[in-house]
Amino acid sequence: MLWVLRAFSSSVGKKFLMAATGLGFCSFLAAHLAGNLTVYWGFDAFNSYAEHLHALDPLVKFAELGLLTMALIHIATGLTLFYQNWTSRPVRCQVKRAAGGRTLFSATMPYTGLLILAFVALHLITFKFAKGAEETVSQLASSVFANPLYVGIYTVGMLVVGSHVAHGLWSAFQTLGLSHPKYTPAVEKLSLLFGLVVALGFGSLPFFIVLMS
Amino acid sequence: MATINLTLKVWRQKGQKDKGRLETLPAPGISTDMSFLEMLDVVNERLTLEGKEPVAFDHDCREGICGMCGAMVNGLAHGPERGTTLCQLHMRHFRDGDTLMIEPWRARAFKVVKDLVVDRSAFDKIIAAGGYVSASTGGAQDANAIPVPMETAEEAMDAAQCIGCGACVASCPNASAMLFMSAKVSHLALMPQGRPEAARRVLAMLRAADACGFGNCSNERECEAKCPKEIKITHIARMNREYMKAVFGSARE
Ligand code: FES
Numbered sequence: 094m095l096w097v098l099r100a101f102s103s104s105v106g107k108k109f110l111m112a113a114t115g116l117g118f119c120s121f122l123a124a125h126l127a128g129n130l131t132v133y134w135g136f137d138a139f140n141s142y143a144e145h146l147h148a149l150d151p152l153v154k155f156a157e158l159g160l161l162t163m164a165l166i167h168i169a170t171g172l173t174l175f176y177q178n179w180t181s182r183p184v185r186c187q188v189k190r191a192a193g194g195r196t197l198f199s200a201t202m203p204y205t206g207l208l209i210l211a212f213v214a215l216h217l218i219t220f221k222f223a224k225g226a227e228e229t230v231s232q233l234a235s236s237v238f239a240n241p242l243y244v245g246i247y248t249v250g251m252l253v254v255g256s257h258v259a260h261g262l263w264s265a266f267q268t269l270g271l272s273h274p275k276y277t278p279a280v281e282k283l284s285l286l287f288g289l290v291v292a293l294g295f296g297s298l299p300f301f302i303v304l305m306s
Numbered sequence: 307m308a309t310i311n312l313t314l315k316v317w318r319q320k321g322q323k324d325k326g327r328l329e330t331l332p333a334p335g336i337s338t339d340m341s342f343l344e345m346l347d348v349v350n351e352r353l354t355l356e357g358k359e360p361v362a363f364d365h366d367c368r369e370g371i372c373g374m375c376g377a378m379v380n381g382l383a384h385g386p387e388r389g390t391t392l393c394q395l396h397m398r399h400f401r402d403g404d405t406l407m408i409e410p411w412r413a414r415a416f417k418v419v420k421d422l423v424v425d426r427s428a429f430d431k432i433i434a435a436g437g438y439v440s441a442s443t444g445g446a447q448d449a450n451a452i453p454v455p456m457e458t459a460e461e462a463m464d465a466a467q468c469i470g471c472g473a474c475v476a477s478c479p480n481a482s483a484m485l486f487m488s489a490k491v492s493h494l495a496l497m498p499q500g501r502p503e504a505a506r507r508v509l510a511m512l513r514a515a516d517a518c519g520f521g522n523c524s525n526e527r528e529c530e531a532k533c534p535k536e537i538k539i540t541h542i543a544r545m546n547r548e549y550m551k552a553v554f555g556s557a558r559e
Contacts, residue, residue: 095559096553096559099559100553100559103512103513103516103549104482104484104512104515104516104520104521104522104523105512105523105545105546105549106549106553107522108522108523108524108546109546109550174522174524177521177522178479178480178481178482178521178522178524180414181413181414181415181480181481181482181519181520181521181522182412182413182414182480182481182521183414184412184418185412186378186381186409186412187328187407187409188378188380188381188407188409189378189381190380190381190382191528192382192383192477192528192531192532193531194477194526194527194528194529194530194531194532195479195526195527195528199524199525199526199527200479200526202524260525263525264524264525267525267539267542267543267546268525268543268546269546269550270543270544270545270546270547270548270550271543272539272540272543272544274540277540
């Protein structure tokens, strides 16, 4: 089994890890967003979605374990890449300009990644670990977003996530070698669209919840 | 003949041990018909006449095919034009009074030898690790004995255009050599003659590149934007596929 470890510790191997776990997170985001959007059908729909989800407790636990594993891989590999890439150019040019390849999204991946890590920690503290037994998820959300600071943090947080996946999605396809003259242009556009949907979809929720409560 | 007056800020470094510094050199009366290297020649001639050390830079063919030349001009590899080597960059692209910052390629794997000259032997190590086909050719075959679709031949030819100048590494925010390596892996992977050694090749070349201290690709596409031969990152995707095939589909480790 040593060959597996060796394969994934090379520079391309590490990219595979980032891409595979990244795609996993993208599907998680899509599912999470679909669930959260039930709030637009009213608090009852939202609460019932949450209850139904928690009725599937063993499955949820299993998914959480998967997400945790993916997070550990994504973060550890990402930090390694960040460090290695930083040290791969010990003396820098006095003047360096972008040639038109990189975008704001691609250039900020390590930083948006770290911000997302901080955001996820806060999100788990405010939502997952703070929920009282008798409290419904809409009550919890209303009380959290009664504080404008949280509305601000969540809105910025979602812009950051949107920016990360706007580069991350097509980048994962490229890394996994899924590049094709017929499909790649669409994948690149889809990636931007996904970033936008994530940013707007999640980002609009706090405002809607404040309005409703 | 139009002429322009320029100010150069050139990286001067005596050797590997020297710390190096930027030197300001005037370059008056430069013909806009000159190439960038000819402009440096003019500056160097004056420096030599003044008894000073000329600026060291690499060059050979001066027609954009050997890959020897290259420097960062105002923060861009081979200067501001697309698909152009430094020797093919003409001074008409600059304006009178411009100040040009001229620096060597920067990467841990490319050490500065002197001034603008960098040691690119890391590229040789990557090629030596597997960037070739080792089958003996024997007598000349019939031209159509091994059919290759036109599109595939074109794609392989695009990759084979790489001149190994190192602009991809210099442009990459991570100093990664992926575009260079992928050009060779992709070129040979597309050709039937390259298939028998495909798995061995990609594994060995990647290992060699990693050992040289290049960074990791993060799909920033800066290499593609500055490659003088306009080699596309689709070749990197093909190399990634080849790597996956080699790791999971071959008996090699
Ligand atoms: S000198 Fe040969 S490519 Fe520029």
